[in-house]
Amino acid sequence: MVSQKEQKTSSVQQLIANSRNHKTKKIVEKAMPTLLFSAAVLSILTTFGIVFTLIFETFEFFKRVSITDFLFGTEWLPFSGKEQLFGIWALIAGTLKVTLIATIVAVPFGIGSAIFLSEYANEKTRRIVKPVLEVLAGVPTIVYGFFALTFVTPLLQELVPSLKLFNALSPGIVVGVMILPMITSLSEDAMSSVPNSMREGALALGATKFEVAIKVVLPAALSGIISSVVLAVSRAIGETMIVSLAGGATPKFNFNVTDSIQTMTAYIVQVSSGDAGYGTTIYYSIYSVGFTLFIFTLAMNLLAQYISKRFREVY
Amino acid sequence: MVVNFKEEKLANKVKQTVGQPSTEVAKNIVYDTRNLNLWYGDHHGLKDINLSVYENEVTAIIGPSGCGKSTYLKTLNRMVELVPSVRTSGEILYRERNILDKNYTVEELRTRVGMVFQKPNPFPKSIYDNIAYGPRIHGIKNKKILDEIVEKSLRGAAIWDEVKDRLNQNAYGLSGGQQQRICMARCLAIEPDVILMDEPTSALDPISTLKVEELVQELKKDYSIVIVTHNMQQAARISDRTAFFLNGEVVEYDQTDIIFQTPNDQRTEDYISGRFG
């Protein structure tokens, strides 16, 4: 009886000893980290790819167009028959107009609904509203663009008769709706992570929920909220399809929002969908515009990271 | 080597049935720790540990929290290496080979030395797959053999009757106490030589604790067991030898009766009588 049991005891270890394939196991153990590391390195290569592509082709562009004209010019007329003009500020103005309008729409509504969800709404409301916001965030930008062109613009024309078919206002508002869920969701996360004890402390002194939200929660979550806004602004700057469909194709350096504009992204789309031959100045110009766009969004992203790291509250 | 264990175990069986546990018989040493020191970064976690673990005995390690008892247990199967910045010196001989030697394959060590953790940690898989996990990773694929191993291990952990009709259900559906016995069965499935237990009942209710304690008593017939516990009564109930750790040092190590009845060191006595800890 005992001996039989002992027999079995050894049998599993015996089986293990027999079946162990040390060699393959060792090779796999050694190879996997290297293999996975090379996957991780690909993301670095992607960044290098982007940066070098933009730098090389932009360099090519500056062989044909003076860099000072590009950096300080305010007229962008690449398709002009007589003299091509590449003053980036005309495109930047278009981008800034749309971004500004979008921010004006998205910040109050985004933060307002974040406060509502985090401070006022009950669990049930939150469970319904948050997935709906996720849906809103998941709507493709081409759909928003179509919506801006066929619904928002005509609607606004009723209110503002001077509004052109292509303008900055309509895409600006719709970009605002597009980035709104991002602000709401990130700000709500920041507010929810403020510990309840802080709220209870204020409530126990007789503060109203509004006072708690504004004087306790908002300051404590401020870094998260600001970085969410900065990220959303960066998204608005890079947004392409809404402005391509509803913004127009006439870059102008002014602050008129009812007139047709062109943003940096819309210009790249216009050239790409046309037949600008490979190697022409216009072809290289999209890289110089892309590079400018990249710098803008990179700066915003780094700023957002800096804010959320530097001012992070530790509870 | 495997065959050797068998003979040694058999020899012990005979001694146990004949002998009296309180008198020192020349038992086989499983673990021989010599001048073990361990640092977490700058923190000196274990200081000059010298301690022998004997075959087919339950060795209890007691002491206040932070005394290094869990660290020592985790050094015995080198799980302590999962914490970055750990350094050791000295040696731990397991079956006469130094496991702290970098050439000692840690996977081989852990195949021979099983571990049961503080919180039941079954995998989110079926009961069957939980038990078969160990044999499978070591290359046993034959379904019939696996079936046998699973049944035998579950019987060994005294939980076969409770789960035999639902082997394909997720192990998370079980109660905490059952989960812990599943974890013990999982450990038995590779039929280790030694079982390390890190406060295995600290997350369990009294009745489940009792069952696990009975199981430990049962298991020591076939296995050598090292158990870390913060519960002194538990150590007194189930162990043959007890080591008292304090601030990373072994204050006293002796047969359990002696430690609990006539301790040599004042600190041991203070701890046993509940003056601190």
Place this chain on the structure above:
Amino acid sequence: MRYMDDAVVMKRMAKRITFNKVWKSLFFAATAFALVALAILLYRIVSQGAGYLTFDFLTNFASRFANKAGIKAALIGSLWLMAVVAPVSIILGVGTAVYLEEYAKKNKLNDFIRMNISNLAGVPSIVFGLLGLTIFVRMLGLGKSVLAAGFTMSLLILPVIIVAAQEAIRAVPNEQREASYGMGATKWQTILRVVLPAAIPGILTGSILALSRAIGETAPLVVIGIPVILQFLPNSLLSQFTALPMQIYDWAKRPQEAFQYVAAAGILVLMVVLLLMNSIAIFIRNKFQKRY
């Protein structure tokens, strides 16, 4: 003597409570704004597009005439695109996440990789289009093919998948890994048999959401120069193709009013595809929600 005058406090109290109520309704209105916007958007598209969404629409190729225009090439093209993007981005994304969570030591290189990934997530999609145009279309000579577009899209959604997979892997409790190591399992065995199976629901959910972003993404395709009026289906990874958002973009910018309805019908098809993908993601999330 008391410093608080009850009468003053009570008078202010009424004001404060009204204030709270007014602001509560304003915050609610802000939330309602987003919901109403979504409702109008969906209503408009359904009311415009439903009439055009016929069986012929699904089986016809693109056409110069609105009433003959169909979405077949774009729908099949998008599926081809996904056939490249899904395996490439998931394998690379999960691989990177496993490396970062399980193997990467704390050093400068790995910190750089992490920072790089979060910055990559913020790069506008159109810039990825420029990368794809230069590297895949021209340098590697893949042309305006399924493969070129697929690689570009994979790189675009890679950061999203990496972050989702990292979170899923991080959510696997350490006790699980310890249990596996305690049985003598090697690191890779532990990852393959314990960590990844436990993380798979999270990884799949995140991946599907990332893929649904890729399927609706237009800008990189425009930059790469994907054609819109195609009368044939792709037959290899190197074929030319068109995709749903590309087709919709082309219709939406045509001046004829009839094409507005065609575009809306196309959007409906795209939204149904997205809805299906999201339902699968939610199903997985609910089905495999695990308890530790």
